[in-house]
Every structure is written in C-alpha cells, then in structure tokens.
Amino acid sequence: MRTPAAALTGVVALAFADASIVALALPAIYGRFDTTIVGVSWVLTGYAVAVAVAAVTLIAVRRWLPTGPLTMGGLALFAAGSTWCGVAGSLGGLLAGRVVQGIGAAALLSGALELLSAHVGRERGRRLWSGAATAGLAVGPALGGALTEAFDWRVIFIAQVPVALLALVVLALSRAPALEPESGEPTTNPLWATAGYVSLFAGLVGALFLGVLLLVEIWRFSPLAAACVMMALPAGTIAAGRLTATAAPAVRVVGGTLALCAGLVGLALLPSASLAWAAAALFLCGAGSGVVARVLSPAAVPTSAPLVRSGGAVVAAKHAGLVLGLVVIAPLLAGSLTSGAEQAVVTGTGVLLDARMPVQEKLSLALSVRDTFAEAPRGAVPDLAAAVDTTNRSEATTAVVKEVDHRLSAVLTRAFRPAFLAAAALALLTVLAAFAVRKTPIGYPRWRAAPTAILAVLVLAGPALVAAEVAGGALDHGRYQETDPCAAPADPYPGDGVDALVQRVAYGALHGAACELGLSRERFLLALAGQPGFAGVEWDPSTVERTVRAAADRALDDVQQRGDLPGWTITLVRAAVRSMPLEELLRVVGLR
Structure with a gap:
C-alpha cells in the first residue's frame, strides 16, 4: 500500500475510533468532573453529534470544497480539537474540544474516501475506508483503556495530535492521481442501506458504552483488564465478516442483526461477574455487526455515486446511530442505577x-x-x-x-439489564436494511453454501448463549426478596445464650414495627436510621406510639411462642408495657 493510502486509512480508523476511544476513560472522567452518567455520556454524544451535523452540511457545500484541502483542513481541525481536549480543565471545556474534533473528523472522513479511491482504485478504496471505519470503532475502547491504565485519560487525546499532524504532512507532500469515473447503476438502494447504519450503530454503542461502565464501575476491573475483554468485540467483527463474506446479502443482514441482538441480550442476562460470559456476548455483538457492515458498505457507497457525498452520508448515519443509542440508553441507565x-x-x-x-x-x-x-x-x-x-x-x-x-x-449488574435490552431493540431495526440489499452488490461474487452455513451457526450461537446464561441462574442474578415482617417466623435467630435471646427479641420488635407501618424490615430499618432515600416515614407522636407498642407486642408474642421465658413473666411484662406512658417506654427501649 502506498504511503498516502496508508496514512489515509490510519486517520480514517483514528477518526472513527474517537467515537469510542474514550469509553474506558469515562469512569475516570466521571470521577474527575462534577457530572452525572447522562453528563459524562456527552463526551461520546457531543463528538458524534458534531460529526453527523458537519457531515450533512459538507454534503450541501461540497461543490465549493476541493477534496485535498477539505481532508487536510479536517486533519488540522481534528488535531486542534484533540489538543483542546487534552488540556481541558472542566467538563464544558472537554465537550467543546470534542465538538471541534467532530467537525474536523467529518471533513477528513468525507474527503478521505475520494482520496483513497484515487490512490488505490474505487473498489479497494471503498473497502479500505469501510474496513478502517469498522476496525477503528471496535478497537477504540481497548486502545483507550490501555492508555488510561498506563498513563491518564488525557493522553488519549494528546497522543492523537502527532498522528494527525504526521498524516497531514504526508498528504501535503503527496499528489493524488485523477479519479477515473465509473459507469453503471447501483443495484441496491443507498438510502435504505445508509439508514441501516443508524440502527446498527445505535445497538452497537450499547455494547461499547454499557459494557465499559459495567466492567470498570460495577465489576471494578482495571481499564487494561476491561480493554482485553472488549477486544472480543473487534475479534468477532473481523472473523465473522470474512467467513460469511459470500453468503446471500439479505441473509447476512438478517443473520448478523439477530447475532448482534442476541449478544446484547446475553450482556443483559449475565449470570455472574464473569469475564468469560461478557467476552462471549461481546464476541457475538462484534460478529453480528461485522457481518452486517460488510453488506451495507458496498450498498451505501455504490461505485457510480459521488464518493464525497455518499461517504459523508455514511459518516453522518453511523454517528447519528451513536447519538440515537446514547440518547436512549444513557437516561435509561441513569434511572436504573438510581433504583439499583x-x-x-x-x-x-x-x-x-x-x-x-x-x-x-x-x-x-x-x-x-x-x-x-x-x-x-x-x-x-x-x-x-x-x-x-x-x-x-x-x-x-x-x-x-x-x-x-x-x-x-449482582444488584447493580442487574440494573444494566433495561439499557442492554433497549440497545437490542434498536439494533433489531437493522433487519429493514435487508430490503435494500436483496440483489448482489457490484463487485461481490454470488453466494455460496459454506459461508451461509457458518452464518447459520453464528445465528444459532445467540440462543445457545442466552439459554446457557438462563441455566446458570441469570434470571435470578441480582434479585433479592425483601422480608415480609408480618409473615416472618417467630424464631428468626436460632441459638442458645443471652446474645441469641437478645437478637430474637430485637428481630421480633423489628418485625412488629415494620408490619405496623406496612414496610419490609429492611426498609423500616433504613428509614429508622435516616438513610437518604428511605426517610419516608412521618414520625409524628401518633405514629411513634403505635409503632413502638406494635414492636413490643410482637416481641413478647414471639418470646411466648418460642418459650424463651415463663408465661407469667411475659404476662407481667406485657401489662407493664401497655400501662407505661410513651415517653417512659421510649426511655426503656433506648430511643430517648
């Protein structure tokens, strides 16, 4: 590969990687700045929005922008934005830098497709551009995790500056040959195929964004360890895309979409904090998305279409999908984690x-x-x-x-379930793109049976993974049944000795008070302790009195049922408690 083509391929991968490269740094950014989960998600969303809007704008003004200056200007702006992000002292500054990065990325990505095609030919240029895009997005989290673990999250941005400047120098010193126009009509519908990228990437961002937060924040793995697990996603993308490359296009879209959805459902139903389960589900996500992407690429960028326009449309669609996914799953995750x-x-x-x-x-x-x-x-x-x-x-x-x-x-892992399932629902919409690729794309051979069989195995692996997780206890993982105090046993703490007796009496009182207020014993205890979020009980004198007396009655009833004390003793104590004024009773039990 010529040096300019290699440089272009590298910066395309880098620009797409930037949509996900900070994923493993989000926990560190979240802890560094005073923000929320929705707020920190805008580190990804802001970049994707900027790329999508700028790419659509460039399609409209393309006639006044030569390809070479467009690409090099985008590289310069991308480098400036990366520098800005690397030195940002606030979340607002970081988001502003991400927007500048996104505008530069849109320009270089839109122009890079035409420049690549000029250097290596339309067909190969399209494949290099699409392959670099998929690889960059998939490898981004692992690369960002490694840099965060070894150095700091700021290094993710600083390290991009010399890469962008080097590519800028290479392009400035090279001269692209004229691009030969090609004749022929596209055999697919570029609009439907491009729209397929929106739902595909909306689902894929669920695996990237949610997977990273789960591994680092909930399971407490280091960014480097999480990066190794996340590498299962690009591994699946590369492997499945190649093995199924000559199956029927529509079959690949449907099969790949189902595999991606199954992987997301697998992430939603993880039965334990196991890296093996997570890696298997991520591999399935990567495999499914890789299969679909290899079909959508030639369908969305036909060789007869203007490359900057079609390339810009694909760039906008992919990043619009990232935005859609984040806008849906980030608030959903925030709400689930609050209740979780x-x-x-x-x-x-x-x-x-x-x-x-x-x-x-x-x-x-x-x-x-x-x-x-x-x-x-x-x-x-x-x-x-x-x-x-x-x-x-x-x-x-x-x-x-x-x-x-x-x-x-386990409880907080379960809280991720609604967001993963929402991502799967978004990804499922990609099957509609099958209508756009029913005919074999130009440049691809007719389908063969062997790749179709491999695709069938991939599709069947999804239900097998989910079934194995369910068999491993996924449905009950993270579930806790709160104790109904009204139906709690009279002997909640078996054992001999004074300590056991004291605990049995305390549990009886706890159950009686909680039952009186209609709360579980756990929530009553948290409300009594004034735990934030559990102080819903209005402790007016009437409530206090009936709660304390219900606690005393239940404790004495349980003592009598167990036979811990003689019956006459319990009768005397019960009479004394019932005749005792509230203030004195509170002093006796230590609440005054």
Whole structure:
C-alpha cells in the first residue's frame, strides 16, 4: 500500500475510533468532573453529534470544497480539537474540544474516501475506508483503556495530535492521481442501506458504552483488564465478516442483526461477574455487526455515486446511530442505577440482618459498611471486601463482608439489564436494511453454501448463549426478596445464650414495627436510621406510639411462642408495657 493510502486509512480508523476511544476513560472522567452518567455520556454524544451535523452540511457545500484541502483542513481541525481536549480543565471545556474534533473528523472522513479511491482504485478504496471505519470503532475502547491504565485519560487525546499532524504532512507532500469515473447503476438502494447504519450503530454503542461502565464501575476491573475483554468485540467483527463474506446479502443482514441482538441480550442476562460470559456476548455483538457492515458498505457507497457525498452520508448515519443509542440508553441507565443503588442498600441490609454473628459485632460491621459507602467517591461502587477492616474479625464476619460485596455487584449488574435490552431493540431495526440489499452488490461474487452455513451457526450461537446464561441462574442474578415482617417466623435467630435471646427479641420488635407501618424490615430499618432515600416515614407522636407498642407486642408474642421465658413473666411484662406512658417506654427501649 502506498504511503498516502496508508496514512489515509490510519486517520480514517483514528477518526472513527474517537467515537469510542474514550469509553474506558469515562469512569475516570466521571470521577474527575462534577457530572452525572447522562453528563459524562456527552463526551461520546457531543463528538458524534458534531460529526453527523458537519457531515450533512459538507454534503450541501461540497461543490465549493476541493477534496485535498477539505481532508487536510479536517486533519488540522481534528488535531486542534484533540489538543483542546487534552488540556481541558472542566467538563464544558472537554465537550467543546470534542465538538471541534467532530467537525474536523467529518471533513477528513468525507474527503478521505475520494482520496483513497484515487490512490488505490474505487473498489479497494471503498473497502479500505469501510474496513478502517469498522476496525477503528471496535478497537477504540481497548486502545483507550490501555492508555488510561498506563498513563491518564488525557493522553488519549494528546497522543492523537502527532498522528494527525504526521498524516497531514504526508498528504501535503503527496499528489493524488485523477479519479477515473465509473459507469453503471447501483443495484441496491443507498438510502435504505445508509439508514441501516443508524440502527446498527445505535445497538452497537450499547455494547461499547454499557459494557465499559459495567466492567470498570460495577465489576471494578482495571481499564487494561476491561480493554482485553472488549477486544472480543473487534475479534468477532473481523472473523465473522470474512467467513460469511459470500453468503446471500439479505441473509447476512438478517443473520448478523439477530447475532448482534442476541449478544446484547446475553450482556443483559449475565449470570455472574464473569469475564468469560461478557467476552462471549461481546464476541457475538462484534460478529453480528461485522457481518452486517460488510453488506451495507458496498450498498451505501455504490461505485457510480459521488464518493464525497455518499461517504459523508455514511459518516453522518453511523454517528447519528451513536447519538440515537446514547440518547436512549444513557437516561435509561441513569434511572436504573438510581433504583439499583437503592435496592443494593436494601439487599446489603438484609444480608447483615440474616448474618449469624454476635449482636455487637453485627452493629460494628453495619457501621463500617455505612461509613465505607459514605466515604466512597461520588458514583463509585466501594469494594467492601477491601475497604472494611477484617483484621480483628472472625472468619464468619469476613465471609459476611464478601457476601454483601457480592450481592451489591449482582444488584447493580442487574440494573444494566433495561439499557442492554433497549440497545437490542434498536439494533433489531437493522433487519429493514435487508430490503435494500436483496440483489448482489457490484463487485461481490454470488453466494455460496459454506459461508451461509457458518452464518447459520453464528445465528444459532445467540440462543445457545442466552439459554446457557438462563441455566446458570441469570434470571435470578441480582434479585433479592425483601422480608415480609408480618409473615416472618417467630424464631428468626436460632441459638442458645443471652446474645441469641437478645437478637430474637430485637428481630421480633423489628418485625412488629415494620408490619405496623406496612414496610419490609429492611426498609423500616433504613428509614429508622435516616438513610437518604428511605426517610419516608412521618414520625409524628401518633405514629411513634403505635409503632413502638406494635414492636413490643410482637416481641413478647414471639418470646411466648418460642418459650424463651415463663408465661407469667411475659404476662407481667406485657401489662407493664401497655400501662407505661410513651415517653417512659421510649426511655426503656433506648430511643430517648
């Protein structure tokens, strides 16, 4: 490959990679700036919007912009935007730099297709451009993760500057030959094929954006480890695209779309924090998208069409898909994580309540867990197993800490489920592009049976993956059944000794109070402790009195049913409690 063609291929891959290269840096950016999940998603969305809008604008003004200056001007602007992002001191500054990057990327991507075709021919130029685009988007997260782990998220942007400037110098010193026009009518509908990119990339961004946040923020893997897992996606893209290249085009679109959707459903139904499950689902996503992309590329960029116009349309469609996906899944994820965080606190409370350990140690552990959450950076999921000091605690207590940590991860993993399923629904719309590619594209041989069989295996792998996950407990992963206090057993804490008796009495009182207020025992305890988000009980004197007396009655009923104390003792205590004024009763139980 000639040097200018190699430089053009590289910058096309870089510009498309920029749509996803910061994905693994989003957690670091999220922690660095005062923002939300929706806010940090605009680091991706802002770039994609800028590319899409600029690409459409360039189609309209193309007649006044020569291809060479258009491409080199785009490279210069892209380098300037990258520098801006690398030195940004606020989220607003970073987003502004991303917009500048996006405008430059739209210009260089629109012009690069025609320049590549001039250097290596229309057919090969189109394939190089499309291949670089797919590879760049898929490899971007892994490359960004490696740079973030080794250096800092800012290096992702700074490192792009010399690459863009080097390509600019190469293009400035080279001269592209004249592009030979080709005759013939396209055998496909470019509009439908281009529209297919919108839904394809809307689904694909779910695997990229959601997968990264899940691996780094919830499962707490390092950016480098997450990058290695994310490499399963481009591996699937390359492998499946080549193996099925000569199957019938419409069959490839439908089969690839189904494989992508199955991969996203597989990510939604992960049965554990397992890298193997995640990698398998990501590979399926990459394989499905790779199969579809190899069909849409020649259909959306026919050799007889003006290359800058058709290339600009494809660039706009791909990035519009990224925007659509992020606009749908980012708010959905934010809402799911809010409710998921609440459920995680409830689950952790329930695990601690059920733990078999002395009451003093249980209270100490509960306070440690609370403080760990309070001290965690905003938006971060604390590693309880590492943060809670278990040096002077029993093995049973250490096991409880690990169990709470595991349950929190499971609940928050489940919170990603609606967003992954929404991405799958968006991706499913890509099957409509099959109507645009029913005829064999120019330059591609007629279909053969072997690639079609490989495609069938790929499609069947999706249901097999989902079935295996369901069999592995995916449907119940992260689910916690809150305890109904009204139906709770009278003997919630078996054992002998004073400590066991004290805990049984305390549980009886807890169940009685929670039942009186119509709350689960976990939510009542959190409301009693004033935990943010659980303070929905109005503690007026009437509510306090009926709650305390219900707690006392239930505790005494359970003691009597278990036979912990003689019947006459319980009768005397019950009479004393019922005749005791509220203020005195509160002092007796330690609430005053």
